[in-house]
Amino acid sequence: MKYVDEFREPEKAEALRREIEKLSQQINKHIKIMEVCGGHTHSIFKYGIEEILPANVELIHGPGCPVCVMPKGRLDDAIAISQNPNVILATFGDTMRVPGSKTSLLQAKATGADIRMVYSPLDSLQIAKNNPDKEVVFFALGFETTAPSTAFTILQAAAENITNFSMFCNHVLVIPALQALLNNPNLQLDGFVGPGHVSMVIGTDPYEFIAQKYHKPIVVSGFEPLDILQSIWMLLQQIVENRCEVENQYNRLVQKSGNQIALEAMNKVFAVRDTFAWRGLDEIPYSGLKIRDEYAQFDAELKFIIPNRKVADHKACQCGEILKGVLKPWQCKVFGTACTPETPIGTCMVSSEGACAAYYKYGRFSKTLQKQTTEKPKVTISS
Amino acid sequence: MCLGIPGQIVEITDINNKLAIVDVGGVKRQVNIACIVDEQHPPEACLGDWVLVHVGFAMNRINEQEAAETLKLLEEIASVMS
Numbered sequence: 126m127k128y129v130d131e132f133r134e135p136e137k138a139e140a141l142r143r144e145i146e147k148l149s150q151q152i153n154k155h156i157k158i159m160e161v162c163g164g165h166t167h168s169i170f171k172y173g174i175e176e177i178l179p180a181n182v183e184l185i186h187g188p189g190c191p192v193c194v195m196p197k198g199r200l201d202d203a204i205a206i207s208q209n210p211n212v213i214l215a216t217f218g219d220t221m222r223v224p225g226s227k228t229s230l231l232q233a234k235a236t237g238a239d240i241r242m243v244y245s246p247l248d249s250l251q252i253a254k255n256n257p258d259k260e261v262v263f264f265a266l267g268f269e270t271t272a273p274s275t276a277f278t279i280l281q282a283a284a285e286n287i288t289n290f291s292m293f294c295n296h297v298l299v300i301p302a303l304q305a306l307l308n309n310p311n312l313q314l315d316g317f318v319g320p321g322h323v324s325m326v327i328g329t330d331p332y333e334f335i336a337q338k339y340h341k342p343i344v345v346s347g348f349e350p351l352d353i354l355q356s357i358w359m360l361l362q363q364i365v366e367n368r369c370e371v372e373n374q375y376n377r378l379v380q381k382s383g384n385q386i387a388l389e390a391m392n393k394v395f396a397v398r399d400t401f402a403w404r405g406l407d408e409i410p411y412s413g414l415k416i417r418d419e420y421a422q423f424d425a426e427l428k429f430i431i432p433n434r435k436v437a438d439h440k441a442c443q444c445g446e447i448l449k450g451v452l453k454p455w456q457c458k459v460f461g462t463a464c465t466p467e468t469p470i471g472t473c474m475v476s477s478e479g480a481c482a483a484y485y486k487y488g489r490f491s492k493t494l495q496k497q498t499t500e501k502p503k504v505t506i507s508s
Numbered sequence: 509m510c511l512g513i514p515g516q517i518v519e520i521t522d523i524n525n526k527l528a529i530v531d532v533g534g535v536k537r538q539v540n541i542a543c544i545v546d547e548q549h550p551p552e553a554c555l556g557d558w559v560l561v562h563v564g565f566a567m568n569r570i571n572e573q574e575a576a577e578t579l580k581l582l583e584e585i586a587s588v589m590s
Contacts (some may be wrong), residue, residue, distance in 0.1 A: 126533040128514035128558065128570060131579055140586040164510045191509045217563070219509055245564025247540060270510040274565045277542045281525075322510040325560065325568045348512075351582055377575035378560055384568050387543045478509060 128377070132349030133172075141354040142177050148361035149179035156182050157313060158360055159450055161303065162320035163190030163478025164348050170483035172350040174357075182357070185312075185450035186480035188302055189320055191267045191295075192219045193448060193472040193479045194403045197436040199295055200225040203264045206293060206429050207238040213256060215249035216264035218242045223475045226436040230264075246278040246292075253282075253290035262425045266295040270322040272414060273387035276394040279416070279423050293425040294416050297401060299323050300331050301412035305403075307339045312450055316360040318353065319345035321375045326391075328383030329373050336369045347375040394420055404438065404472060405445030444471035447480055454481040461485060512560040514570055517541070523551045530561055541566045 149156070160166055166186045169175055175184055188194050204225055207214035214230070221231045221242060234240040239259075243249050246263050253261035265275045275292060282290045299320060306312055319332060324345045335343050342363035346356035356374045363370060373379055394417060401413025416424040425431075438444065441459045446452040454460050454473065464470040466482055473479035477486075515532035517539075526542045528551070544559060544566050545551050559566035 126514070127516075128575060129533075137582045137586045140588070141582070144585060162510060189510075217509070245540075247564050267509050270512070270567070271563055273543055273567070274540075274563045277540065277565070320510065322512050322560070322562065322567070325512075355578075355582065374578070377571050377578060378568055384543060386546055387567065390542070476509070 129349060132347065132351040134351065137351055138354055141351065141358055145182070145354065145358050145361060146179050148358065148365055149182050151365050152181065152361065154181065156315045156361070156364065157185050158182065158316050158318060158357065159185040159187045159306070159314050160318040160346075160353075161187040161189040161299065162318075162323065163193065163476065164322070165318055165320070165346065165353060166190070166480055166483050167478050168348050168350065168353055170487040172353075173487075174350060174353055178357070182361070185314065186447070186454075186483075187306070187450060188403065188406060188448040189268065189299065189323075190473070190476050190478040191271075191297060192223055192476035193444065194297065194302075194405065195220075195223065195266060195295060195472065196402045196404050197224070197226050197438065198402070198432075198434050200230070201227075201436060202431045202433060203293055204228060204230060204233045204238070205432050206262050206425060207233055207240050209260070209429060211259055213239045213241060213252055213259050213261045214264060215241050215243045215252055215261060217266070219476055220264060220266065222469065223472055224469060246275045247281070250278055250282055250287065250290055253287050257289060259289060260428070261290050262429075263290075263292045264295070265292045266297075268297060268299055268320070268323050269326045269391070270320075272296045272391050272395065273326060273384070276390040279394045279420055280390065282423055283420060288422070291423045291425040291428050292416065294395070294414060296395065296414040297403065298397070298412050298414065299327070301409050302403065302406060303332075303335065305406050305409045305412075306449065307335065307341070309449060314341060314450070315364060316341055317343040318356050318360070319343045319371075321345060321347050321352070321379065324373075324375065324379045324383070326384050326387045329371050329379060329381050330383075332371045336371050340369045342369050342372070344372045345375050345379055347378070393417075402435070405448035439470050442471040444473045444481070447473050454484040457481070510562070512562040512567060514558060515539075515561050515566075517554050517557045517559060517566065520551050520555055526551055528554060528566070530559065530566065532561060539564055539566050543567050544569055
């Protein structure tokens with residue numbers, strides 16, 4: 126497939142691996158690079174990138190998986206909306222199996238709630254048109270990659286005056302999350318692989334503070350194996366040359382100023398919330414989006430009574446530490462035992478982009494990790 | 509969640525609602541092109557464009573020249589190695 130296959134050629138990957146090896150030998154210390162985006166995490170495991178990197182180059186898996194960072198309370202709110210008579214809740218498939226405090230959307234659907242998986246927010250608008258006697262609510266979540274599509278959906282609903290449609294908005298923003306990570310003294314990072322598709326919307330300019338204020342290099346990357354390897358190579362070059370810059374490996378899709386059409390739609394429909402809760406990162410100021418007053422008729426938080434409770438994570442779950450890059454998935458007490466993709470306790474095991482699910486699915490452990498995993502104490506889970 | 513897949517716009521189906529058909533590896537489906545059209549680049553001009561498809565929207569155009577340059581650089585690295 127064009128723009129996919131060319132970026133998966135093994136001989137080019139081997140050439141990049143050797144270049145990375147050469148650079149790593151010039152760096153006389155252990156390097157920690159965080160890939161922010163869950164899509165990158167997934168690719169890294171899928172293609173075994175972590176395994177071919179030099180011993181002194183470590184990848185830390187960041188909080189860029191919107192399903193993983195959603196607090197249980199917000200999921201409970203979505204389930205509460207779905208329990209209203211006459212409501213159809215439409216959602217991306219990613220959210221269906223995420224455990225709330227008592228149940229998941231999939232379990233709520235099994236017990237009678239009308240919950241439907243959609244591929245696009247526009248599909249949920251179509252459901253509203255097809256069911257004028259029902260209230261259709263779209264469970265909107267995701268970073269800046271997805272937010273323009275929900276903004277355009279609301280604009281279309283307004284243009285067509287569809288009154289039985291609303292959104293439960295949970296969109297989050299990458300930059301405040303990165304700021305929270307950089308302010309965390311427990312997290313020592315040497316550079317970032319920047320999110321490719323978020324940057325396609327916001328551009329590369331918003332990352333300048335990472336280079337200028339925090340003196341960390343960042344390379345915005347594509348998602349194919351050669352993209353990621355080239356980005357790591359570019360980051361190591363910066364480290365060797367003692368540079369801290371924002372570089373763009375993914376320039377076939379990412380422009381410096383982003384996609385202005387998409388940003389305008391987002392700004393027209395959404396306003397920034399004063400604060401938003403993230404799993405593992407707690408409350409982060411100005412990190413979430415809400416629907417503007419001009420489009421209040423499409424705001425499910427105003428249309429329905431929402432419990433809005435804060436729910437603590439399961440005591441045994443260490444997703445929070447994993448999302449901050451403080452722990453590796455296999456260091457969690459319940460990884461692979463009580464918590465598996467079939468019976469997830471934490472969100473990082475539910476989403477295919479979650480670090481735990483990626484580790485579990487691709488099962489790539491070095492001998493050291495295997496040894497540590499087998500030596501883990503057995504934990505009994507009680508609800 | 510931020511997954512995107514490259515495809516080529518092969519038909520403009522609805523100019524007013526900004527809808528087009530995109531071919532993704534031989535599979536054709538309808539996408540919304542609102543994110544990539546403006547006065548400089550109206551819907552009719554999108555025919556043949558390579559785009560990144562995400563949740564039913566063409567989110568951005570793929571810059572074919574930039575893609576070729578990236579591949580050329582990777583080719584050079586590989587040829588030095590061999």
